[in-house]
Amino acid sequence: MTTGVANIADIEVGFELPSLSWPMSLGHMRLFSGWPGLNKYGHDEVNQHTSVEVAKRLGRPAPIVAGPQMFACLEEMLVNFFGMDWFTGGKLDTHYVGVLLAGDTITTGAKVIEKVQEGDKTRLEMEVWGENQRQAKVVVGFASITK
Amino acid sequence: MRQEYTFEDCPVGIETEPIEEVLSRETVLWYAHALDTPNDDWYRYGSPLGEPIVPPAVLRTVGMGMRTIRISAPGGNVNAGTAVEYKKPVKVGTKISARGKLTEKYEKRGKYYTVWEFTVRDEGGDEVMVIRHLQCALPAGQKVQYR
Numbered sequence: 525m526t527t528g529v530a531n532i533a534d535i536e537v538g539f540e541l542p543s544l545s546w547p548m549s550l551g552h553m554r555l556f557s558g559w560p561g562l563n564k565y566g567h568d569e570v571n572q573h574t575s576v577e578v579a580k581r582l583g584r585p586a587p588i589v590a591g592p593q594m595f596a597c598l599e600e601m602l603v604n605f606f607g608m609d610w611f612t613g614g615k616l617d618t619h620y621v622g623v624l625l626a627g628d629t630i631t632t633g634a635k636v637i638e639k640v641q642e643g644d645k646t647r648l649e650m651e652v653w654g655e656n657q658r659q660a661k662v663v664v665g666f667a668s669i670t671k
Numbered sequence: 672m673r674q675e676y677t678f679e680d681c682p683v684g685i686e687t688e689p690i691e692e693v694l695s696r697e698t699v700l701w702y703a704h705a706l707d708t709p710n711d712d713w714y715r716y717g718s719p720l721g722e723p724i725v726p727p728a729v730l731r732t733v734g735m736g737m738r739t740i741r742i743s744a745p746g747g748n749v750n751a752g753t754a755v756e757y758k759k760p761v762k763v764g765t766k767i768s769a770r771g772k773l774t775e776k777y778e779k780r781g782k783y784y785t786v787w788e789f790t791v792r793d794e795g796g797d798e799v800m801v802i803r804h805l806q807c808a809l810p811a812g813q814k815v816q817y818r
Contacts, residue, residue, distance in 0.1 A: 562732070596726070603713075603727070608719050
C-alpha cells in the first residue's frame with residue numbers, strides 16, 4: 525500500500541527511505557519487456573529480456589532484466605514514500621552499472637544528502653541505488669523532489 | 672515503421688515517429704502485473720485523484736518511441752541510463768502523445784552511446800513527463816557486468 529504521507533519539510537539530511545525489494549522472475553520480465561502493444565512501434569517482444577535464445581545469441585548469461593524495469597523499482601519506492609507529490613515534483617537520474625537475471629532480487633534504497641530551501645519550497649536531494657541479493661549495485665543515481 | 676541505422680549513420684537531431692496511445696485499463700493492468708508494486712491499489716482501483724492513475728513506468732515505456740529508430744549493434748543494445756522529470760499524474764484512459772530525438776552520440780571505451788530525449792504530453796497538451804535515455808550499442812563479444 526502506498527504510504528505517501530511524507531512531509532518533505534520535516535525530512536532531514538541523512539534520512540533513509542524505507543527500502544523495497546522485488547524478486548525478478550522471467551514471468552515479470554516477459555510482462556515488462558514483452559507488451560505486444562509496442563509491436564506497432566517496431567518493438568520485438570522476443571528480445572534479450574524475454575527470450576533465452578536471444579539472450580544466448582547476444583552473449584548474455586541468460587535473459588537480463590531491462591534497465592527501465594530496474595528504474596521502475598526505484599520509481600515505485602519513491603512513489604510509495606512521497607505519494608502524489610512525486611508525480612509533480614520528482615526527478616530521477618540513474619545509470620545501470622550491472623545486470624540482473626531471472627531469479628535475482630533487487631533491493632532499492634535512497635538517502636537524503638541535501639535539503640535546500642527555495643523560496644517557500646523545499647527541495648530534497650537524494651542518492652539512490654538498487655542492489656542484488658549479493659549487495660552488488662546494479663543501478664545508481666540521484667533523485668530530487670521539490671514541494 | 673522502424674528505421675535502422677548504424678551508429679555512424681544515425682544523424683544527431685533525427686526525430687522518432689510520433690506516438691499516440693490511449694493508456695487503457697488493460698494496458699495499465701498488464702504493467703501492474705509486471706511491476707508487482709505496493710502502490711498497486713493506485714493503478715488498479717483508485718488514487719488520491721479519485722481514479723486509477725498510470726504507473727510512471729508505463730508513461731516511460733510507451734512514451735519512449737525510440738523503438739522506431741534502431742541502432743544496429745553486433746553485440747546488441749543495452750540501456751545505460753535513464754533520467755526522468757515527473758510533471759503531472761495521468762489518469763487511466765488518457766491519450767498521451769510523445770516525440771523524441773537523438774540529441775547526442777559518442778564512443779567511449781569501444782562502446783557506442785546515443786542520448787535520446789522525449790517529451791510525453793496528455794491530451795490537453797500538458798507535459799506529463801520528460802525523459803532522457805542513454806542507450807549503448809555493444810560491439811561483438813562484449814560481455815555485460817553480472818556480479
